[in-house]
Amino acid sequence: MKYYQKALYDEMTSFYLITCDDEGDKLGRIRSLIGGxxxxxxxxxxxxxxxxxxIHQLLQLFYGDWGFHCDPEHYFEAENLYLAYVLETHSGMPVSxxxxxxxxADSLKLPLYPVNFPTQLILRAEVDNEVAFIDPWNGHYLSQAHLQKLYEGAFGFGAEISSEELERADVNTLLNRFRQLAKNALIRENRNDAAYRYIASLLRYHPEDPYEIRDRGLVLAQMGCYQAAAExxxxxVDQCPQDPTSFLLTAQLAELKDHFSELH
Structure with missing residues (x-):
């Protein structure tokens, strides 16, 4: 079965349509820019x-001639996940x-694929039974030794990358990782209405997912809906008592219940 290379792009389109305040007015602009x-x-x-x-020509064109880049000063901002912004400014983050x-790559029939590396998305090129890894931050090739250093930075000295962790990303895992990144960015920026809409859209497919419900609760707390947030x-906490965040949320639950009591 052919790997669907446009899955992440499609998810970013959905993210825009669900969370934007312009009723999708920029969708035509997005299509025009990517088509160009x-x-x-x-x-x-x-x-x-x-x-x-x-592949080398594509990287030169994308990063060199067109000037796409990551801005370390605004790395975690939600705007980096909106296609219109990324396509117009040529600035984003590795995932975008x-x-x-x-x-x-899909349009050019090039064998370029995503990898769910722990620190960020990376890409792998598969040509003539050889694999090369590429950093979407700047288009540079990554050696196995450099990947090992990044891995140790995330998991500690001596931790070793398994071969499975450098394989093509499972599409569902890839999209779930993007969704969590997007939710975190919106919540961090107090864009609560957009975050709530996005989480609500995800809950339509998995209505009992405790992690989506947890994130909805965090958004509701920021919106001042204390009783719904506490629920x-x-x-x-009841569904995932062993999750590390459950211990942190237990204290927050007490605060939410106190807020609700003060209001009523």
Missing amino acids: LVRKARQVIGQEGDDKVR LGALLLYL DLQYF
Whole structure:
């Protein structure tokens, strides 16, 4: 079965449509911009020839000629997850730039795939039974030694990457990771209405998911809906008592109940 390289891009489109306040007015602009990039890439790179050379050309075009980049000063901001912003400013974060590269790779029939690396999304190119890893932050190739250092930075000295952790990402896992990142960004910026809409859309598919309900509870707490927030957080604690966040939420539950009592 063919790997669906545009899955992350599609999820970002859904994220925009669910959380935007402009009723999807920028969707036409998004389609125009990504379509223009595809046409330019096909003109420069073509759809035939050595894939190693063509992947290198794509990276040069994307990061060099077009100037796509990550802004470390605004790395975690939610705007980096909105396609219109990323396509217009050429600024984003690894997951959004990676999504665009994967979209272009699919359009050019290039063997580029996502990897759910612990620190951030990375890409893997598969050509002639060889694999090379690429950092969507800047388009640079990553050696196994550098990946090992990043892995140890996340899990401690001596921790070793398993081969499975460098395989193509499972699409559902990839999308769930994006969703959590997106929720966290909205919650951190107190964009509560947008966060609530996004979580509500996810709960339509998994209405009893304790983690989605927990996140809804956190948003409701920020919105001042203390009783509803307490019910959601209590549900999570009851369903996932061994989760580390359950211990933290127990204290927060007491505060929410006190707030509700003061108001009534």
